[in-house]
Amino acid sequence: MHASTTQRGGIGAFLTRRQGGIKATWADYVTYGYLLLGVVIMLLPVVWVFISSFKAPANLSEYPPTLVPQTVQTVMVDGFDDPLPLFNVTGEDGTVKRMAQLRRIGIRAQMIDPDNPAAGRVTVDVNDTSPVRKFHLAFENYRELLETSGGNIWLNIYNSAFITIIATLITLVMNSMAAFALSKYRFTGSTIALVAIIATLMVPPTVILVPTYLIVSELGLVNNLWGVILPTVATPTGVFLLRQYMLTIPDELLEAARMDHASEWQIYWRIVLPLATPALAVVAVFSVMSRWNDFLLPLIVLNRPEVHTLQLALAGFQTENGIVWHLLLAMTTLTALPLALVFLFLQRYITAGIASSGVK
Numbered sequence: 001m002h003a004s005t006t007q008r009g010g011i012g013a014f015l016t017r018r019q020g021g022i023k024a025t026w027a028d029y030v031t032y033g034y035l036l037l038g039v040v041i042m043l044l045p046v047v048w049v050f051i052s053s054f055k056a057p058a059n060l061s062e063y064p065p066t067l068v069p070q071t072v073q074t075v076m077v078d079g080f081d082d083p084l085p086l087f088n089v090t091g092e093d094g095t096v097k098r099m100a101q102l103r104r105i106g107i108r109a110q111m112i113d114p115d116n117p118a119a120g121r122v123t124v125d126v127n128d129t130s131p132v133r134k135f136h137l138a139f140e141n142y143r144e145l146l147e148t149s150g151g152n153i154w155l156n157i158y159n160s161a162f163i164t165i166i167a168t169l170i171t172l173v174m175n176s177m178a179a180f181a182l183s184k185y186r187f188t189g190s191t192i193a194l195v196a197i198i199a200t201l202m203v204p205p206t207v208i209l210v211p212t213y214l215i216v217s218e219l220g221l222v223n224n225l226w227g228v229i230l231p232t233v234a235t236p237t238g239v240f241l242l243r244q245y246m247l248t249i250p251d252e253l254l255e256a257a258r259m260d261h262a263s264e265w266q267i268y269w270r271i272v273l274p275l276a277t278p279a280l281a282v283v284a285v286f287s288v289m290s291r292w293n294d295f296l297l298p299l300i301v302l303n304r305p306e307v308h309t310l311q312l313a314l315a316g317f318q319t320e321n322g323i324v325w326h327l328l329l330a331m332t333t334l335t336a337l338p339l340a341l342v343f344l345f346l347q348r349y350i351t352a353g354i355a356s357s358g359v360k
Contacts (some may be wrong), residue, residue, distance in 0.1 A: 046336070054137040054327040060325050071136035075100055077115045086132040087111065089124055098132065141330040148327070152305065153313065153334075160309040161338075163228050163298075164291040170233040171287045172280055178234075179242030180268050184254060194243070197236045205296070213300050227301040228309075232291065238283040245279035246272060281346045288342050292335075310335045 001337065052060065055069045074083035077100055084100035089111060091097065099111040102121060110128060111122045146153060182194055212231045221227030249272060257267050273280070295311040302308055317328040 047338075049329055050333055053141060053326075053333040054139070055326065055329075056136065056138045056141075057139075057326045058082050060329075068135060069137055070133040071138070073132040073134045077112060077114045077117050079117055084114070086114070087129040088132060089122075090128045101129075126215075138326065141241060141326045142334075143325050145330045145334075152308075153331075155306060156308055156310045156313040157334075159225060159302075159307060160311070163225055163294075163309065164288055167229045167233055167291045168287040169285055170229070171235060171238060172283060175238035175283060176242050176273060176276065176280065177268070178239045179246055180272055182239070183243045183246040184249075184251065184272075194240075197239050200236045209296065209300070212297070216301055221301070223302055223304050225302075225306055225307060228294070228298050231297065232294070235283075235287070235290075237286065241283055242276060242279050245276055249275050285342060285346050289339060292339060 012112075029171065032102070051069065055066075056071050058072070059066065059070055071083045074085050083100065086098055087101050087109075088096050089099050098114075100114045102110040102112055103127060104110075107126050108123055108124050111124055111129075113119050113122075160353050178197075182190055216227040216231065218223060220228070221226070254267055257271055262270075293311060295315075298309050298312055302312065310331070314328065314331055317324045317331065324360070
């Protein structure tokens with residue numbers, strides 16, 4: 001009843017449902033308030049980074065910070081080659097006049113009337129001035145990012161995309177094969193194998209970092225993208241989620257396929273995998289997020305700039321003179337965009353996959 005009503009009413013009907021029927025109760029207000037608070041807490045940092053990536057360097061260094069991207073309005077004045085910033089100057093009588101700033105020394109600033117530059121320069125206290133701002137999206141941050149990287153950013157994107165896509169594909173195949181064996185075959189030691197796989201979740205990745213590097217080095221995969229891909233293709237979380245989901249697939253369906261002389265590979269490829277699509281989507285999302293955001297393993301395996309990933313390139317914006325914030329924020333936005341697209345296209349499978357993975 002509720003499901004059909006939600007489908008007919010769409011997302012609007014789902015978001016406006018009330019526990020008390022027609023009239024909202026205090027529980028409805030508490031629930032929606034709690035959910036709204038969670039949305040704000042989770043999305044506010046993301047929105048702040050996205051908006052700040054369109055702020056000019058001077059706008060980013062202002063205190064208190066501004067919410068929307070702004071820049072100081074400028075004007076061309078006769079006798080000056082470069083545009084001058086505009087300020088509202090409050091006089092001793094309380095009147096406000098718009099003037100252009102020539103230069104500032106300490107707490108004193110030299111101003112000139114842009115409409116009457118012949119009147120000469122006026123020295124005022126900076127406490128009596130306020131900049132004239134206008135809305136401005138600093139697309140030049142992204143243009144400067146592409147220009148200063150010398151084309152390396154496209155190489156970084158390719159490296160990250162190659163590692164993420166190939167590692168995710170191999171992860172889905174290997175994890176699904178292991179899950180298929182653990183869920184549909186009865187053999188001695190299957191429970192022990194499952195417990196051993198799940199037990200690896202208790203081992204922090206940093207503990208096996210040195211042995212992993214030694215193995216990668218012995219295989220000659222240092223400064224090779226495959227040196228980052230191969231050590232991470234088997235994930236215990238993926239095996240567990242897929243196994244739990246495959247337990248919901250009826251064994252009678254597989255037996256019917258065997259009676260029709262289908263091989264085990266055909267059963268796995270043509271029956272089990274299509275039915276396990278929601279769980280595969282969940283594992284794919286987890287794999288993409290993990291591989292795309294991975295920093296520690298690429299840091300020790302990939303030493304040459306031409307094989308650096310986006311996460312390693314992000315660390316390059318911190319120099320001895322400080323952090324180049326406008327480029328860092330633009331790079332961070334570009335780095336997070338693919339993850340948002342992946343989640344957008346696969347989100348309809350995530351809830352169904354996670355919910356069904358724990359039901360037998």
